[in-house]
Amino acid sequence: MTRSSFLAASIVAAGIVLTGGGAVLAQDYPAQPVNVVIPFPPGGGTDTIGRIVFNKVAEGWSEPVVIQNQPGASGLVGTLSAMREAPDGYTLIMGSTGSILSLAREGMGMDSGAFQIQEVLTPVTQLSADPYVVAVHPSLGVESIEELVALAKSDPDAIPFGSSGIGSASHLTGVLFEQLAGVELRHVPYSGTGEAVPALLGGDIKLMFAPPSSVLPHAEDGALIALAVTSEERSALHPDLPTVAEGGVAGFSAIGWFGLYAPTGVEPGLLEAINTAVTDAMADPAVVEALANQGAAPAPMLPDEYRDWVNADVSMWLELAAIAEAEE
């Protein structure tokens, strides 16, 4: 953002405060800078995807987009503070599987017993939903999911698999694998993917369900072996990698999604306007390419569609988390 646009933004913001805001009309939107809260640190997956998309979105808007990183507590800190802002479309919140799952685990959106995202956030759209990659250290001596399952069965609780933390998607994907393949692995939690990947490269841990961009470059280099993707169907970005289900673990599907949210109570017309702006931006070839470099494929959804999907998927993760907790 340039200084003059920042100055302009500040003046407009001051003006809005002075005039007291008022109902936002979809056709006037945005009439002031739009804050996008990213509850993770700059440089991470959520941040990079958010910046790529909103850099494009901002081009179509007369007002600038202000990216605000508020990291902490797996996304809870930023999400909780942004949730309390007015539902006027000027505060948007980026979220990942991890940050929404954290909300649910704090009991938020659980009033009815099952997770209902709409109780706490307005889902706007999904940005992308991508598989993790099952990556192993070459010293494990397996080159397919079948071999991995066979090895794990012959030697229970012996294969150390790393995750980016207790209850993280990379941990729970491993739990799902244990459940469906009927094996037992040894979980070793790390603090973040950045700490776990070097341990995998060094051979301290032998297996990881990792974001593609963090392990595939090393697989191309021969330092790791990528066995499969965790999605139900093969990923268009890595068509040569089989799915875990193809490797004999029937019904296996785990994907990590990135999405956009707003505080609850956004007026439907406005919600549609934001959804359209973001969806259009994601159709831009440059954005598609930049996302592909991140291992992400654009997967926009309508707000209702996205709400149902999030609710169903979070429920699945919560079940796995309960299983993982019982195992501890």
Place this chain on the structure above:
Amino acid sequence: MDLFSIGFPTALSLENLAYCFAGVFLGTFVGVLPGIGGLTAVALLLPVSFYLDPISALILLAGIYYGAEYGGSTASILLNLPGTASNAVTCIDGYPMTRQGKAGPALFITSVGSFIGGTLGIAVLMALAPALVSLALSFGAAEYFAAMLLGLIAAGTIGRGKPVKSVVMVLLGVCLGLAGIDINSGERRFTYGFFELFDGIPLVVVAMGLFGMSEVIASVGKIKSVTEAGRITLRSMIPDRKDMKASIMPILRGFGVGSFFGPLPGTGPTISAFMAYAIEKRIARQPERFGNGAVEGVAAPESANNAAVQTSFVPTLALGIPGSATMAIMLGALMIHGIQPGPRLMGDHPELFWGLVASFWIGNVLLLVLNIPLIGLWVKLLQIPYRLLYPIILCMICIGVYSISNSVFDVWLVIIFGLVGYGMKLLDLEPAPLLIGFILGPMIEAQFRRALILTGGDYLALMQRPIAAAFFACSALLVGWMVYAMFRRRKARPVEELPEVAEGKTL
């Protein structure tokens, strides 16, 4: 050689030269200002990198990162206020030097030390990157645990007072470090219902509170000013032969320490600076000089933290693994441009790698110029009358802390730590051992438990890994030597206590 055929032509283009200068200048600036460090500046400039070439963006952001390590020592030496967390240890001897009228030589030696540490660090980065990568990867949980344990034993007594006070401070630091979600069990410890404490207390908050904010509070009502250091002229900066001679080896050792810790993900300039200081104090003939303006005490840590920032690019560039939050932002800047960091970066984008390395050389020369002939500029910044400067510094610390995660909670925390730090000053307890316990304690715990999960609870297996075993042996030797030295001292001087050194205390 690629450095000359690809690197320098890229880095010397007018545009990239300008970004390099802008980076190191801005880095020095935020480094000099207490509270605001490289991380804040790099995060703020990340959006700008959208509009730059990837190489220009990287040169700019990297310049800020290593530039801040140069600037950070200035306020440590002149005001007893560390510019960044990794310069905290420089206060211990830098400020006493100022009080003895040796501010000029102290600034000179830290700049030269930074330059030597930095440039040798770059040489290591170029020549030994593949070796350092395999060293870094051979560091598993057991090795980290063993190395950090040695570090804690070595650095536990870096304070200048009684050893027992240091040990208590280290333990307090370890306890503070326990706050947050326990990595191994997912349990919350000492979070008192605050989500903001889930990830633990940020290092910058502790460092800036205990060293920075407490110093500002302590100086209220006291008349002191940088002018007491005398005018800093180029002539007054040239150290005498004795100081010069005394700093050469510490600078080289500091470089060694920095280039060992730099490439290890998770460690970095702050640990390097503390370790370099601890080593100097351990091997000194008269360790009691430390804390009273020992020139080795400024030379070694400043060389170490600069060597560490340069070599910390090894895992970032060679593996695409960020060793720190700042490095993660730089990788983010690359990814936004569609460049995939990883083992192939060097081969696929040689202009990026070699251009950046060439810019490091250029940047370090620029920094030497900025910090020796032009030091007056930065000193002027700190010569604003105190009644104005100190409130400004308080604001800077708050802004700097706030900007790390845009969290008001952290601002409250830094104020609390400022008050605690002031109380510690009154009780004559030192913050340096606390900080080292705070940094190393949680790492030791997490790595130890992780190592045991990996070995299935077999303690002996930890000792069977050669690198870890070597570190354990060093730890054992060090403890043995400490006990032996203690008994010998007792025998030699049965009644006499160690001379408590009153001079150089800031209060």
